[in-house]
Amino acid sequence: MKKQLSFSIALVMLCAALMTSAGAEVVYTPMNLVIPANGTLRIDLNHDGTDDFVLQSNVGLVWCQLGDGGYWKLTMQTHGYGRNGVVTQGAYAAALPFGALINSSQVFSEGAVLMAYLGFGQCGEEQLGSWRNQMNRYAGLEFQANAAGIMERHYGWIRISDVATIDENGDLHVATVVTGFAYETVPGQTIVAGQTF
Numbered sequence: 749m750k751k752q753l754s755f756s757i758a759l760v761m762l763c764a765a766l767m768t769s770a771g772a773e774v775v776y777t778p779m780n781l782v783i784p785a786n787g788t789l790r791i792d793l794n795h796d797g798t799d800d801f802v803l804q805s806n807v808g809l810v811w812c813q814l815g816d817g818g819y820w821k822l823t824m825q826t827h828g829y830g831r832n833g834v835v836t837q838g839a840y841a842a843a844l845p846f847g848a849l850i851n852s853s854q855v856f857s858e859g860a861v862l863m864a865y866l867g868f869g870q871c872g873e874e875q876l877g878s879w880r881n882q883m884n885r886y887a888g889l890e891f892q893a894n895a896a897g898i899m900e901r902h903y904g905w906i907r908i909s910d911v912a913t914i915d916e917n918g919d920l921h922v923a924t925v926v927t928g929f930a931y932e933t934v935p936g937q938t939i940v941a942g943q944t945f
Contacts, residue, residue, distance in 0.1 A: 776930040776944040783924040793931045799827045800891045817869025834861040835888030840877040843885035844941045850888035850903045851938035883909045886941035903939045904931030
């Protein structure tokens with residue numbers, strides 16, 4: 749099974765390399781940053797001084813007829829020059845696996861895109877999105893970059909691990925870790941989730 753998985757990953761990377769035109773280059777930025785509850789990470793994918801996306805972890809209180817409760821949510825906010833977007837499945841940001849293709853065939857959403865939501869307390873437990881308790885998943889991205897006055901569309905990814913649990917006392921514990929991001933320098937060129945070269 750392990751050999752088959754390794755072969756599948758190698759095949760995906762080979763296909764991506766074959767699809768890449770001459771001169772294409774992936775710019776990879778490694779990091780290991782923990783976003784605390786009520787924390788924010790601004791992401792400038794191509795390092796041009798303009799934030800393209802903002803990752804936010806928010807905690808708050810809710811009230812209902814049964815009493816009070818709390819919530820935690822993780823969102824990706826699109827910023828930048830124009831119509832930036834996050835790959836979605838249904839109404840929520842997709843937690844893509846390693847090797848997923850990110851290109852114009854995907855569905856992208858703009859604005860504040862919900863990744864995960866966890867409601868807890870006397871109001872009951874509610875869970876939305878696909879990012880809660882996921883390790884090394886990829887947010888697929890599309891963004892516009894200004895190249896000498898011409899707007900160009902590029903594709904990229906951010907690798908995120910996320911844990912949100914409620915302990916036996918009803919207390920929330922959250923850890924969101926970003927371990928890198930990358931983008932393809934050739935406009936319109938497919939990038940593979942996890943591709944670093």
